[in-house]
């Protein structure tokens with residue numbers, strides 16, 4: 048009889064560095080579904096929450112740790128990105144991860160830079176995509192490869208990276224990947240700062256400045272009952288009081304199209320902000336319910352299911368009566 052225990056549950060996760068090692072470890076994950084949590088390492092409580100959520104719902108959990116060069120621009124922080132493999136492993140061990148797949152770039156990109164890539168399409172050119180050209184194509188390309196290599200049934204991603212999450216949902220839907228995408232609410236420090244591997248770059252004074260991002264989102268959400276312009280105004284009024292935060296964008300957009308929501312809009316919307324503090328680019332967002340009963344939400348309500356009901360191309364530019 049085969050051993051019914053999860054592969055890594057007793058001795059800690061099995062570490063796979065190569066495709067062959069992953070295949071062997073993956074083949075031992077029998078008798079239940081497999082969830083994957085994809086990371087770039089430098090794990091923190093946000094990642095741990097993703098892993099624990101996956102652990103509760105799936106029989107087996109695979110964590111990938113891969114700093115994907117394809118999604119970093121030439122002037123971005125690939126070389127200084129924190130690398131903390133030993134403490135990452137400790138987090139994975141405590142969370143009961145079965146397999147950690149930690150390949151080097153040559154394992155993932157066997158023939159060098161891939162000539163064929165996933166295109167994120169128009170949703171990949173706005174907001175983060177505008178600031179980071181090619182970022183989402185590189186991200187989706189590695190996510191697609193890791194779906195194939197891990198053979199996961201479900202995948203857990205953070206609401207923290209809202210545009211990434213939306214694009215992964217779109218890719219899964221548009222290209223028929225047999226994977227359930229589950230979103231996990233943003234995990235924050237006690238003062239509201241969204242946890243991020245990049246927070247380690249912040250000096251103490253940067254960190255104080257960075258708080259204006261989450262405070263702006265909270266202020267916006269507090270005005271959610273009054274409609275879009277009140278939300279934007281409330282959020283902006285926090286940001287303008289912090290000149291050391293170089294704000295790239297503050298938007299209130301439709302969660303599926305990422306188009307600005309018009310003043311008449313009522314329903315769920317994404318309040319998102321990005322800016323530079325010191326040398327570090329930070330992003331944060333809050334899903335909000337706009338209109339009567341308006342408030343912050345943890346994740347969007349109708350996308351957190353096995354196959355999200357994402358409308359093909361919903362338009363928020365026309366009036367609801369079809370004008």
Ligand code: AMP
Pocket residue numbers: 085086087088093094096097203204205206207208231232233234235241242243244
């Ligand atoms: P990263 O290692 O930054 O690429 O993130 C890996 C995964 O962790 C992504 O799905 C992120 O959205 C998620 N993640 C990062 N930070 C947080 C956070 N503060 N709360 C929840 N999920 C997060």
